[in-house]
Amino acid sequence: MLTIQLIINALAVGSIYAVTALSFEIAYESTGVVNFSTGQLVTAGALVGASVTAIGPHLAPVAYLAVIVAMAALGLLFFVGAYLPLRNRPVLTVIIGTVAVGILVQNVSLLIWGPLPIAVASPVGNATIRLAGLVVPTHALFVILVTMVLILAVYFLLYRSPLGTQFRALAQDPETARLIGVPVMRLYALTWMLACALAGIAGLLLAPMWFVDVGLGDSLALKAFAAAIIGGFGSIPGAIIGGIAVGLAEVLGASYISSSYKDAIVFALMILFLLFRPQGLFGERVADRA
Amino acid sequence: MLRCSNLCVSYGAVQALKGVDLTVAEGECVALLGANGAGKTTLLRAISGLVRPRSGEILLQGQTLGGMAPERRARAGIAHAPERRRIFPGLTVLENLQVGATAVRGLGARMQEDLDRVYAMFPRLAERRTQRGWSLSGGEQQMLAIGRALMARPRVLLLDEPSLGLAPLLAEEVYVRLADLAHTRITILLVEQNTAMALAVASRAYVLEHGEIVLHGASAELMDHPRVKEAYLGA
Ligand SMILES: Nc1ncnc2c1ncn2[C@@H]1O[C@H](COP(=O)(O)OP(=O)(O)OP(=O)(O)O)[C@@H](O)[C@H]1O
Numbered sequence: 217m218l219t220i221q222l223i224i225n226a227l228a229v230g231s232i233y234a235v236t237a238l239s240f241e242i243a244y245e246s247t248g249v250v251n252f253s254t255g256q257l258v259t260a261g262a263l264v265g266a267s268v269t270a271i272g273p274h275l276a277p278v279a280y281l282a283v284i285v286a287m288a289a290l291g292l293l294f295f296v297g298a299y300l301p302l303r304n305r306p307v308l309t310v311i312i313g314t315v316a317v318g319i320l321v322q323n324v325s326l327l328i329w330g331p332l333p334i335a336v337a338s339p340v341g342n343a344t345i346r347l348a349g350l351v352v353p354t355h356a357l358f359v360i361l362v363t364m365v366l367i368l369a370v371y372f373l374l375y376r377s378p379l380g381t382q383f384r385a386l387a388q389d390p391e392t393a394r395l396i397g398v399p400v401m402r403l404y405a406l407t408w409m410l411a412c413a414l415a416g417i418a419g420l421l422l423a424p425m426w427f428v429d430v431g432l433g434d435s436l437a438l439k440a441f442a443a444a445i446i447g448g449f450g451s452i453p454g455a456i457i458g459g460i461a462v463g464l465a466e467v468l469g470a471s472y473i474s475s476s477y478k479d480a481i482v483f484a485l486m487i488l489f490l491l492f493r494p495q496g497l498f499g500e501r502v503a504d505r506a
Numbered sequence: 507m508l509r510c511s512n513l514c515v516s517y518g519a520v521q522a523l524k525g526v527d528l529t530v531a532e533g534e535c536v537a538l539l540g541a542n543g544a545g546k547t548t549l550l551r552a553i554s555g556l557v558r559p560r561s562g563e564i565l566l567q568g569q570t571l572g573g574m575a576p577e578r579r580a581r582a583g584i585a586h587a588p589e590r591r592r593i594f595p596g597l598t599v600l601e602n603l604q605v606g607a608t609a610v611r612g613l614g615a616r617m618q619e620d621l622d623r624v625y626a627m628f629p630r631l632a633e634r635r636t637q638r639g640w641s642l643s644g645g646e647q648q649m650l651a652i653g654r655a656l657m658a659r660p661r662v663l664l665l666d667e668p669s670l671g672l673a674p675l676l677a678e679e680v681y682v683r684l685a686d687l688a689h690t691r692i693t694i695l696l697v698e699q700n701t702a703m704a705l706a707v708a709s710r711a712y713v714l715e716h717g718e719i720v721l722h723g724a725s726a727e728l729m730d731h732p733r734v735k736e737a738y739l740g741a
């Protein structure tokens with residue numbers, strides 16, 4: 217029984233890692249940029265949500281909408297202010313650029329929200345429900361549900377819509393995508409809006425579980441990075457499975473081994489993957505990415 | 507329809523095109539011949555906007571293309587089936603064709619008509635419509651590259667070495683289709699090293715050497731031209 221309860225918690229935590237990894241992966245797949253500001257974007261989303269719920273806890277559902285809008289706007293800013301000027305520069309310059317964006321977002325967050333941790337209400341409150349003798353926090357179920365909806369939405373966007381085919385064509389061969397008329401700049405802008413919105417939602421999902429401060433996203437981003445490696449860098453299903461796997465490893469490791477080692481367990485797992493299966497669980501065939 | 511005048515392109519210090527003049531009239535199939543490194547691909551890339559000319563002009567229906575981006579040229583009616591086909595490896599045959607229609611907006615139901623037309627032209631693509639691009643043979647990839655370009659309902663079709671890397675029989679098959687296509691009076695600029703096949707399909711041809719047009723004329727004339735016979739037809 218205890219194990220099932222733990223697994224539900226692990227799935228909730230893993231879902232948040234999965235959404236963060238999805239944000240990271242979508243940006244990487246479409247633009248080739250490894251976004252080192254993901255953690256700070258997660259934090260920004262949580263803080264925007266915190267401000268909305270601070271007005272009144274009944275606004276918690278509205279907070280999700282507000283975060284999507286605010287973070288999409290931030291994504292557009294990211295596209296215009298960082299991606300466009302840097303996109304033809306060497307990879308290292310672009311990476312440093314995203315780190316700089318992260319620092320900027322973090323400092324602006326600090327200016328607006330200050331250093332004190334903020335408590336954030338969940339749209340489903342902080343109750344627990346009893347299910348067949350299990351005690352499950354309603355927020356954990358909510359997180360899992362929202363994540364499933366997001367994954368389905370991303371799936372339909374990327375794999376079942378004409379726009380998604382254009383996205384995948386662009387990811388596989390940008391030059392040829394331009395030759396067939398794919399509006400590449402518009403798609404890059406959309407990519408950053410989507411990546412930022414997903415990161416923001418991840419932050420808002422996490423917020424009721426932890427107190428929110430400007431450092432909230434930092435460790436989350438590291439876990440999402442581990443999730444991307446374990447799932448297979450460059451694979452969208454991999455990001456999702458990797459996120460869940462990291463959540464399971466962390467929660468089960470913490471309860472069966474020792475909670476002081478939970479981060480170490482995750483990173484040990486990541487290093488094992490790097491050593492023995494660098495393509496991750498869903499390593500794509502090289503031919504797919506030719 | 508398409509006209510290049512005094513086109514010069516350089517890669518750093520290398521001058522790939524040195525003042526090329528070329529026209530393709532509406533409904534005409536024109537071949538561009540030349541050896542490895544002559545600058546054929548460079549010319550097509552300049553027309554579709556992937557490389558910036560250093561000087562000279564490219565006109566589509568009398569309008570200069572200037573610094574227009576490749577994706578906008580695609581929407582203006584230039585479809586380019588690039589060298590080595592460049593099929594999207596992770597997309598299925600059907601998705602490769604669908605995405606090929608990106609340049610034509612508001613296609614809606616007519617998309618199916620266009621798909622049917624491509625499938626009728628290359629029945630093998632219809633059989634393999636759910637297969638991923640990377641899993642196709644070279645010949646099938648070439649058919650797909652041509653089909654994908656046709657999905658854009660182009661005003662001008664640029665084809666870069668459609669016979670490249672194909673077994674003779676397959677190359678022949680592709681050229682039979684190209685001949686049919688040329689009969690539909692679609693405007694084509696065909697780059698090819700396989701001179702005999704290209705001259706059989708095109709009505710006129712240009713010969714490019716070291717970035718300069720050295721000869722041009724009707725295909726029938728060029729076929730009998732001593733220089734072409736010696737250098738390009740291996741006779
Ligand atoms: N990206 C590039 N950078 C530098 N030089 C290039 C580049 N692309 C082509 N060149 C040079 O420009 C010249 C023309 O090349 P191009 O590819 O246009 O020739 P081609 O006629 O298409 O040859 P092939 O039949 O082998 O495809 C060659 O000397 C080539 O080395």
Ligand SMILES: [Mg+2]
Binds near residue numbers: 546547548589666
């Ligand atoms: Mg070439």
